[in-house]
Amino acid sequence: MNALAPQPVTQDVFRSEILRHLTFTVGKDAAHASVHDWRMALSHALRDRIVAPWFSATRRTWAEDRKRVYYLSMEFLIGRILEDASINVGLREIAGAALADLGQDFASVAGTEPDAALGNGGLGRLAACYMESMATLGCPAYGYGIRYEHGLFRQEFNGGHQVEFAEDWLSQKHPWEFERPECAYDIGFKGQVEVKGGRSVWHPGESVRASAFDTPVVGWAGRWANTLRLWAAQPTQHFDLKRFNRGEYTAAAEPETLARTISRVLYPEDTTHEGKELRLKQEFFLTSAAIQDILRRYLDTHSDLRALPSKVAIQMNDTHPALAGPELIRLLTDAHGLPFEEAIEIARSCLGYTNHTLLPEALERWSTWLMGNVLPRHMQIIERIDEDHLASHPKRKHYVGIVKHHEVRMGELAFIMSHRVNGVSALHSDLVKERLFPELHALHPDRIINQTNGVTPRRWLRMANPALSSLVTNTIGSGWEDHLDRLRELEPHVEDRGFRDAFAAAKRANKAATSNWVAETTGVRVDPGALFDVQIKRLHEYKRQLLNILQTISEWHEIRENPQADFVPRVKIFGGKAAPGYVVAKEIIHLINDVAEVINNDPAVGDRLKVVYPANYNVSMAERLIPASDLSEQISTAGKEASGTGNMKLALNGALTIGTLDGANVEIRDHVGAENFFLFGLTAHEAVERRNDPEHSRHAIEACEALQVVLQLLAEGRFSPDQTDRYLGIVDRVWHHDYFLVASDFAAYRDAQRRVDDAYRDPDGWARMAALNTARMGFFSSDRAVRGYMKEIWKTTSAL
Numbered sequence: 049m050n051a052l053a054p055q056p057v058t059q060d061v062f063r064s065e066i067l068r069h070l071t072f073t074v075g076k077d078a079a080h081a082s083v084h085d086w087r088m089a090l091s092h093a094l095r096d097r098i099v100a101p102w103f104s105a106t107r108r109t110w111a112e113d114r115k116r117v118y119y120l121s122m123e124f125l126i127g128r129i130l131e132d133a134s135i136n137v138g139l140r141e142i143a144g145a146a147l148a149d150l151g152q153d154f155a156s157v158a159g160t161e162p163d164a165a166l167g168n169g170g171l172g173r174l175a176a177c178y179m180e181s182m183a184t185l186g187c188p189a190y191g192y193g194i195r196y197e198h199g200l201f202r203q204e205f206n207g208g209h210q211v212e213f214a215e216d217w218l219s220q221k222h223p224w225e226f227e228r229p230e231c232a233y234d235i236g237f238k239g240q241v242e243v244k245g246g247r248s249v250w251h252p253g254e255s256v257r258a259s260a261f262d263t264p265v266v267g268w269a270g271r272w273a274n275t276l277r278l279w280a281a282q283p284t285q286h287f288d289l290k291r292f293n294r295g296e297y298t299a300a301a302e303p304e305t306l307a308r309t310i311s312r313v314l315y316p317e318d319t320t321h322e323g324k325e326l327r328l329k330q331e332f333f334l335t336s337a338a339i340q341d342i343l344r345r346y347l348d349t350h351s352d353l354r355a356l357p358s359k360v361a362i363q364m365n366d367t368h369p370a371l372a373g374p375e376l377i378r379l380l381t382d383a384h385g386l387p388f389e390e391a392i393e394i395a396r397s398c399l400g401y402t403n404h405t406l407l408p409e410a411l412e413r414w415s416t417w418l419m420g421n422v423l424p425r426h427m428q429i430i431e432r433i434d435e436d437h438l439a440s441h442p443k444r445k446h447y448v449g450i451v452k453h454h455e456v457r458m459g460e461l462a463f464i465m466s467h468r469v470n471g472v473s474a475l476h477s478d479l480v481k482e483r484l485f486p487e488l489h490a491l492h493p494d495r496i497i498n499q500t501n502g503v504t505p506r507r508w509l510r511m512a513n514p515a516l517s518s519l520v521t522n523t524i525g526s527g528w529e530d531h532l533d534r535l536r537e538l539e540p541h542v543e544d545r546g547f548r549d550a551f552a553a554a555k556r557a558n559k560a561a562t563s564n565w566v567a568e569t570t571g572v573r574v575d576p577g578a579l580f581d582v583q584i585k586r587l588h589e590y591k592r593q594l595l596n597i598l599q600t601i602s603e604w605h606e607i608r609e610n611p612q613a614d615f616v617p618r619v620k621i622f623g624g625k626a627a628p629g630y631v632v633a634k635e636i637i638h639l640i641n642d643v644a645e646v647i648n649n650d651p652a653v654g655d656r657l658k659v660v661y662p663a664n665y666n667v668s669m670a671e672r673l674i675p676a677s678d679l680s681e682q683i684s685t686a687g688k689e690a691s692g693t694g695n696m697k698l699a700l701n702g703a704l705t706i707g708t709l710d711g712a713n714v715e716i717r718d719h720v721g722a723e724n725f726f727l728f729g730l731t732a733h734e735a736v737e738r739r740n741d742p743e744h745s746r747h748a749i750e751a752c753e754a755l756q757v758v759l760q761l762l763a764e765g766r767f768s769p770d771q772t773d774r775y776l777g778i779v780d781r782v783w784h785h786d787y788f789l790v791a792s793d794f795a796a797y798r799d800a801q802r803r804v805d806d807a808y809r810d811p812d813g814w815a816r817m818a819a820l821n822t823a824r825m826g827f828f829s830s831d832r833a834v835r836g837y838m839k840e841i842w843k844t845t846s847a848l
């Protein structure tokens with residue numbers, strides 16, 4: 049009798065398990081338990097149900113000596129775990145009923161869980177979706193990351209300004225992790241390298257201990273579970289009691305404080321490489337702990353390191369873990385005595401590198417001074433890798449090295465150290481070849497491939513949108529959750545008026561619920577019948593929230609000029625954080641809030657136009673807003689958004705996209721049909737062309753009276769009566785420094801919004817287009833994406 053095999057779950061059984069944990073794990077009497085206590089008890093009861101698939105997955109992987117995937121990422125934007133886990137183990141309904149029996153409401157209990165906000169945006173959330181898909185597909189895998197004490201900052205608005213506060217997810221006990229103190233590694237920094245007996249020996253000047261915390265990641269239907277191993281930094285030497293007794297309290301605690309700094313906080317930048325020493329230390333901390341753990345696990349049952357690539361696939365989530373190459377070579381040569389030539393081949397065959405951005409300011413380049421100082425041995429190895437690569441390509445025409453101008457270019461290092469490099473959408477992968485690594489692509493023409501991003505349909509449809517999920521299941525049966533292509537079976541039903549009405553009703557119900565939430569959180573009353581026009585993503589000039597708010601001002605002006613006209617009522621919903629140091633992005637946030645203030649209090653406009661910007665956009669807020677969205681704003685300057693994943697989540701939930709031919713918008717439009725997508729704007733290549741005209745923005749402004757009016761209103765302080773010159777900077781940038789082509793795309797965007805209005809005037813026609821979007825989004829499941837990685841990069845197969 050397998051003790052682990054959980055007894056069949058009935059409501060009664062599960063209720064008693066919750067009560068047992070409340071009593072014995074939380075130590076609370078039901079009569080005095082807080083909603084937080086109930087969450088702890090429920091979390092533990094659910095976690096118990098994940099241990100069995102977790103253990104059997106681990107045992108099978110060992111027993112069958114299966115190849116493992118290691119996903120190295122500085123970010124995992126997980127969000128809340130409780131409800132997602134309950135759905136994946138098939139206990140969502142039973143948990144809800146059992147809690148109700150105990151006088152508790154599932155939503156309010158689950159709603160007390162803090163988001164695990166261990167990421168900035170797209171890259172971090174993709175890592176979380178991929179972890180869940182790898183478990184759903186039965187792909188043996190580990191995620192390696194950092195257990196930041198403080199995730200992405202909490203955003204508040206003060207007078208329309210973004211203000212940041214430390215996020216504190218660990219201030220409450222985190223029920224989903226298992227501490228693994230026995231799994232710890234020393235991570236060295238600085239010091240010297242000595243050559244002894246022909247071998248290099250690194251003597252670090254300082255070190256910290258990386259200690260593991262494991263979180264099980266269970267897949268759909270609880271068939272398999274993988275491990276997310278997050279490293280926490282701890283001091284290597286213990287608390288200095290002598291100093292403490294000498295009254296040197298802070299000095300005594302210093303080693304602890306210093307060590308913990310490494311995993312204290314997530315860097316909130318998502319597009320600018322700061323080049324800070326602490327960030328480099330964080331990246332090496334993660335990478336070295338991961339590589340040491342990978343080699344330890346391999347050598348537990350294997351002796352020949354030459355066969356490592358047959359059992360180990362390591363994916364680098366952007367360049368942030370790119371030291372994985374040099375660190376693997378260091379351990380294979382310095383610790384295990386392999387010759388450099390063999391070590392580099394073994395490493396390359398294990399490693400894959402995913403690029404997520406073309407923005408020059410986001411590409412990591414560390415000064416050779418800093419790299420040589422913090423990681424002297426790795427700097428040597430990087431130079432050796434460079435020599436080796438140059439030597440193996442004598443005939444090269446251009447310089448294709450890693451070290452240039454006293455900088456270590458981490459993109460080139462990751463490229464040269466990987467057997468596969470991929471972009472995250474078809475357009476982006478082409479631009480990676482053309483614009484980012486043209487020389488290296490010429491030298492290694494088959495190394496760059498594409499793996500278009502995807503999102504998990506479990507969290508982003510099944511969990512976030514129960515209204516639409518049950519309509520889908522009632523229409524085509526269940527099973528679509530892990531075979532998303534089956535959504536295609538909805539298409540014939542779209543011809544049925546009843547289905548379209550049911551589809552629209554589900555959306556309408558979500559909008560009504562979200563209207564109440566908007567009123568509660570922002571104080572702004574919105575009409576659920578209005579068109580919910582949503583732009584939710586990090587604040588960045590290339591994502592062009594500015595274009596959106598300028599068009600909104602134009603809309604407002606139109607309404608005031610033609611109060612009798614029949615406008616389609618709209619609610620403009622914004623959500624997104626700016627990196628704390630990103631001044632221009634913060635100015636745009638201030639502008640959006642100032643415009644909202646004027647429009648929302650303008651009697652001449654009333655309910656015809658509202659602007660809401662709830663503070664602290666995060667995974668949980670996305671889960672609330674996406675099911676209630678009618679229009680998905682994907683309006684980045686073409687060639688700048690590598691893929692986007694919000695675009696996929698919104699279209700999957702029946703929102704129509706207004707967007708440029710950028711990133712994955714191109715493929716979304718191909719799949720849902722051009723007639724079900726509101727396209728506008730310059731293409732990626734036209735954008736480059738347009739910049740060749742130094743007066744491109746002045747020409748565009750002079751050609752568009754509506755834009756002239758908007759810029760005039762801004763310049764005269766119409767939205768900042770208390771500081772009329774507040775937005776002169778923005779006006780000047782649109783006129784003279786419009787690198788992201790806001791002016792050039794304004795007229796086309798405005799026309800596209802007109803087409804949106806026209807379409808929305810026909811609710812049944814809109815419902816048809818929206819339903820066809822949902823029906824045709826199967827391709828954008830992260831299961832399809834992960835299968836691509838398994839087949840074309842990791843060369844692994846499912847154990848299921």
Ligand SMILES: CCc1ccc([C@H](C)CC(=O)N[C@@H]2O[C@H](CO)[C@@H](O)[C@H](O)[C@H]2O)cc1
Nearest residue numbers: 170171318321404410472689690691692693
């Ligand atoms: C060094 C600072 C830093 C930190 C994070 C990043 C990330 C690569 C930024 C990011 O999240 N990129 C987004 O990745 C998503 C997942 O592939 C894509 O869908 C988005 O288009 C891309 O902007 C760049 C630079």
